[in-house]
Every structure is written in structure tokens, then in C-alpha cells.
Amino acid sequence: MDPIKLQIRPTSRSTALFSRNPRQTKPSSIVAISIAISLALVISIYVFFFPAKDSTKYGIIIDGGSTGTRIHVLGYSVEGGKKPVFDFKRGLESLRVNPGLSSYAEDPEGAADSLSELLEFGRRKVPRNLWGETEIRLMATAGLRLLDVEVQERILEECRKVLRVSGFKFREEWASVITGSDEGVYAWVVANYALGTLGGNPLQTTGIIELGGASAQVTFFSSEPMPSDFSRSIKFGNITYNLYSHSFLHFGQNVAHESLRELLSNGDFSPAAGSLHKKMDIDPCTPKGYLPDSSMLSLGSVAEKSKYISGLQARGNFSECRSAAQMMLQKGKEKCSYDRCYLGSVFMPKLQGNFLATENFFHTSKFFRLHEKALLSDLMVAGQRFCGEDWAKLKKQHQSLYEEDLLRYCFSSAYIVALLHDSLEIALDDERISFVNQVENIPLDWALGAFILHITSNLDVWKHDWITTIIKDDSPTLLSIIAISALLVLIAWFISKWRKPQLKTVYDLEKGRYIVTRIGRSS
Numbered sequence: 279m280d281p282i283k284l285q286i287r288p289t290s291r292s293t294a295l296f297s298r299n300p301r302q303t304k305p306s307s308i309v310a311i312s313i314a315i316s317l318a319l320v321i322s323i324y325v326f327f328f329p330a331k332d333s334t335k336y337g338i339i340i341d342g343g344s345t346g347t348r349i350h351v352l353g354y355s356v357e358g359g360k361k362p363v364f365d366f367k368r369g370l371e372s373l374r375v376n377p378g379l380s381s382y383a384e385d386p387e388g389a390a391d392s393l394s395e396l397l398e399f400g401r402r403k404v405p406r407n408l409w410g411e412t413e414i415r416l417m418a419t420a421g422l423r424l425l426d427v428e429v430q431e432r433i434l435e436e437c438r439k440v441l442r443v444s445g446f447k448f449r450e451e452w453a454s455v456i457t458g459s460d461e462g463v464y465a466w467v468v469a470n471y472a473l474g475t476l477g478g479n480p481l482q483t484t485g486i487i488e489l490g491g492a493s494a495q496v497t498f499f500s501s502e503p504m505p506s507d508f509s510r511s512i513k514f515g516n517i518t519y520n521l522y523s524h525s526f527l528h529f530g531q532n533v534a535h536e537s538l539r540e541l542l543s544n545g546d547f548s549p550a551a552g553s554l555h556k557k558m559d560i561d562p563c564t565p566k567g568y569l570p571d572s573s574m575l576s577l578g579s580v581a582e583k584s585k586y587i588s589g590l591q592a593r594g595n596f597s598e599c600r601s602a603a604q605m606m607l608q609k610g611k612e613k614c615s616y617d618r619c620y621l622g623s624v625f626m627p628k629l630q631g632n633f634l635a636t637e638n639f640f641h642t643s644k645f646f647r648l649h650e651k652a653l654l655s656d657l658m659v660a661g662q663r664f665c666g667e668d669w670a671k672l673k674k675q676h677q678s679l680y681e682e683d684l685l686r687y688c689f690s691s692a693y694i695v696a697l698l699h700d701s702l703e704i705a706l707d708d709e710r711i712s713f714v715n716q717v718e719n720i721p722l723d724w725a726l727g728a729f730i731l732h733i734t735s736n737l738d739v740w741k742h743d744w745i746t747t748i749i750k751d752d753s754p755t756l757l758s759i760i761a762i763s764a765l766l767v768l769i770a771w772f773i774s775k776w777r778k779p780q781l782k783t784v785y786d787l788e789k790g791r792y793i794v795t796r797i798g799r800s801s
């Protein structure tokens with residue numbers, strides 16, 4: 279056994295055990311080990327950097343809103359058989375048709391016909407071989423909620439007839455009027471999904487206030503105790519969110535504007551006590567000089583709804599319009615049976631955290647060119663200027679806008695201040711509010727929130743047992759884990775064959791040098 283000439287000076291007279299005449303490793307073992315290791319590396323790289331193409335699936339939600347109906351075709355992939363991956367930037371296609379389903383109260387078949395263009399769009403966006411597994415849901419909101427239940431049902435039944443033969447997967451109960459509370463929770467889900475706070479600390483989540491056409495939703499996480507009618511609990515991962523969620527029917531912008539005009543027209547209240555116009559049916563929410571264009575009144579039902587009620591004289595005045603809006607929002611406050619009611623007689627805990635203000639909040643702030651983090655005081659200044667302007671001048675300044683849309687901005691600015699500041703007590707300089715309609719290019723549309731909740735809960739993605747998933751699943755993950763494990767065993771075996779010999783070194787006084795000898799195995 280040839281000694282190794284080692285010049286290592288022992289730290290003490292003790293013996294040190296180290297290699298002597300290490301067994302010459304046969305070249306064939308080195309080759310085998312290097313093949314095994316490189317194979318393991320190749321498979322690992324393949325599995326983790328070139329995962330098997332996940333199957334792309336689709337879902338369709340039709341949002342039946344009061345001012346329009348829109349179809350959302352949502353594509354998503356299912357990673358590893360269990361984890362849904364949404365791509366709302368590229369995987370979302372939408373189309374809107376006007377007017378909304380509630381406009382067909384006297385013509386339910388017409389409501390069904392209005393879906394045909396949307397369904398054609400959906401069939402163009404989903405590969406034909408996937409139509410049969412693509413679920414389609416019609417979820418109607420405030421527009422239908424305002425109709426009698428019988429009328430709602432007639433419209434829904436006509437819609438079910440076309441959905442049954444759409445080619446997509448449909449069940450009767452998938453065409454329905456959703457509750458306002460659900461609508462608010464869905465909007466909260468997509469907002470916090472887009473913000474990346476869904477699944478995290480409830481105190482870090484962001485509330486959402488949506489001003490639609492017929493209803494307004496307020497949804498946020500609250501640490502306060504809440505009556506069950508207003509409390510919603512949703513679970514994501516191992517986090518439970520106790521949310522306040524309520525939809526204020528009739529408080530959507532379009533309906534509120536009509537209601538205010540009727541109140542003014544009936545002389546139910548003068549916009550400002552002691553105003554000179556007390557008995558003159560003045561409309562402070564319409565810029566002076568406006569006269570209804572007779573052609574407008576002959577247009578479809580949307581113009582009929584927004585027709586200027588005769589007998590009112592346009593006299594734009596922001597503060598009078600704001601006072602009138604506030605009186606309308608406070609109606610019913612005397613029936614409040616809670617410690618306090620911010621709006622009418624409805625329970626609401628103190629607003630907590632930051633908020634996104636969407637839909638009409640966004641459209642109006644955008645019209646006045648306000649920044650998304652604008653203050654209510656900025657909106658107030660813009661509204662005062664707009665309301666006080668002459669109608670002819672405004673039309674000239676905004677020729678590209680429909681008269682019907684332009685007409686709303688005086689009321690909208692005053693209504694928003696009356697709603698958020700005078701009623702919900704958000705300070706005029708409060709920086710917690712963002713006027714947005716999307717976050718990170720993800721539209722803050724409640725339908726996307728409904729989709730996220732539905733898919734994740736169905737895929738049980740938050741509770742699944744990943745081992746079960748892999749074993750049960752035939753994804754490449756399982757095969758690669760077995761292959762890598764086998765290789766690692768092989769490598770371990772080779773290494774064990776090429777074990778570091780246990781050696782000892784002694785110092786031979788006669789020869790005056792160290793001699794290394796192997797312990798145990800014979801050479």
C-alpha cells in the first residue's frame with residue numbers, strides 16, 4: 279500500500295485520519311455518475327423551466343347591467359392540474375350592447391334577442407372543441423332588481439332559451455339576478471386580486487365603492503361587529519375576510535339623476551331654502567341655457583329615461599344641486615335603527631382603510647381631467663365651474679360627447695360630493711380615495727371577481743393537498759420526480775461504491791516520515 283508523502287504537520291501527537299492511497303476510482307464509475315448527474319439536471323431544467331403546456335380553459339359571464347349588457351370571455355390555464363392562472367390582460371375579451379335587459383320589460387323576447395350578438399362574439403373567442411365544457415352564466419344586477427319579480431323572471435326565461443342552445447355549457451340556475459351584496463363582494467375580490475392583497479392581511483386590503491347606473495355598492499373589510507344582513511365572510515387560503523357589503527338600490531347615478539329631477543319637478547323640495555327660485559321649478563343640476571332637444575325625446579328608451587322633465591328651468595348651481603342630492607340621499611334617515619346611518623336608514627360601519635372609487639366615480643373624474651388620487655375638493659371646484667357654465671359654451675367645448683352624457687356631469691360632480699363627503703363623511707382632503715376603473719390593466723369589473731371566486735373555489739386551489747395532487751395528477755411533475763429520485767439513488771449508490779477510504783496516518787520515527795495506512799477493507 280503506497281504511503282502518501284504528506285507534509286501535513288499534525289496539530290498534536292494524535293493521529294489524523296485522512297486519505298492514503300485512495301482507491302483508484304475506475305473510469306467507468308466516473309462516467310456513470312456524470313451521466314446520472316447530467317441527466318438529473320436536464321430533467322430538472324426541463325420540468326421547471328419548460329413545464330408541460332397547461333390546458334387553457336374558458337369561462338363566460340354575461341353582466342346584465344341597467345345601462346347595458348356585456349359579455350366577458352375569460353381564458354385561464356390550470357397549472358399542475360390545480361392552480362388556476364388568470365391572465366386578465368390577454369385572456370379577457372369583452373363586448374357590450376345597449377340598452378340593458380331591464381329596458382325590455384314589455385318585450386322579454388327582445389331581451390333574449392339582444393344576447394345573440396354577444397353569444398356570436400363568445401363563439402368566435404372560444405375554440406369550438408371547448409364550447410361544450412365552457413360554462414356560461416348570465417348575472418343580472420340593479421336594472422332587473424328594480425323590476426317586479428314576475429317581469430324579471432319573464433326576461434330571464436327568454437334569455438335561458440337562447441343560452442340553452444348557445445353551444446356552451448349552461449344550467450337553468452346560471453341565469454339569475456345576483457344580490458347587490460354579491461356584486462359588491464365580487465368587485466372587492468377583483469380589486470384586491472389586482473392589488474395583490476387577496477390572501478394577505480385583511481388590514482392591508484382595499485375597499486371598493488362602485489357608482490353604477492342604477493345602484494351603488496360599498497364593500498370593505500371591517501373590524502367592527504356587523505349585523506348579519508350586512509356582513510359577508512369570504513375565505514382565501516387560510517385567511518377569512520369579514521366584509522361589510524351593501525348595494526344601495528336607486529343610488530346608481532342614472533337612476534338617482536332621474537329621481538332628483540322628478541323630486542324637483544314635483545316641487546317636493548326646493549334646492550336651497552330661501553332661494554329666489556323657491557317656487558319656480560328650477561333645476562340646479564343642469565347648466566343654464568339647456569333646452570331639451572325634441573329629437574332626443576323621440577329616441578329609444580334610454581333617451582326617454584334621460585329626457586328632460588318638462589316644466590323645469592335649467593339653472594346650473596353646484597351647491598344647490600349638491601344640497602338637493604344630499605336631501606335625496608338622507609331620505610329615510612329618520613327610520614335608522616342603528617347607532618348611526620350614513621345613507622338613508624342603512625347600517626354601515628365607519629369606513630376603514632383605503633378605497634377604490636369605480637365606474638361613474640371614475641368616468642366623471644376622468645371627464646374633469648382629475649388625477650386618480652384627486653381630492654374631493656378638486657372635484658368640487660371642477661363641478662362648480664361646470665355647473666355655472668352656459669350650456670351652449672359647454673356643448674362647443676365638448677363637441678365629441680353625446681349631449682346625454684355631457685348633461686350628466688353637473689349632477690354627477692355634485693352627487694359624488696354629496697355621497698362621499700356629505701353622507702359617507704370622507705373628508706374633502708382625504709387621500710384614501712382613488713378614482714380608477716382598472717388596476718395593473720385589470721378591469722375592476724365585478725364579473726371578473728365572480729369568475730376568480732368561482733374558479734378558485736371549484737378547483738379547491740386553496741385547500742388542496744399538493745402531494746395528493748401530484749400523485750393523482752398525470753402531469754410531468756410526477757414522472758420527473760420519480761426519474762430524479764431514481765437518479766439520485768443511482769448517484770448515491772455510485773458514490774457509496776466510491777466511498778472515501780477510512781485511513782490513518784502514523785509517524786515512523788525510524789524512517790522519519792509519515793506512513794498512511796487504510797483502516798478496514800483490504801486493498
Ligand SMILES: Nc1nc2c(ncn2[C@@H]2O[C@H](COP(=O)(O)OP(=O)(O)OP(=O)(O)O)[C@@H](O)[C@H]2O)c(=O)[nH]1
Nearest residue numbers: 343344345346419420421490491492493530637641
Ligand atoms: N361619463 C361616462 N359614463 C359612462 C361611460 N361608460 C359607462 N358610463 C356610465 O357608467 C355607468 C357604468 O357603470 P355600470 O356598472 O356598467 O352600469 P350598469 O352595470 O349598467 O348599471 P348597474 O346595473 O347599476 O350596475 C353607467 O351609469 C353608465 O352610464 C363613459 O364612457 N362615460
Ligand SMILES: [Ca+2]
Nearest residue numbers: 343419490491
Ligand atoms: Ca354594473
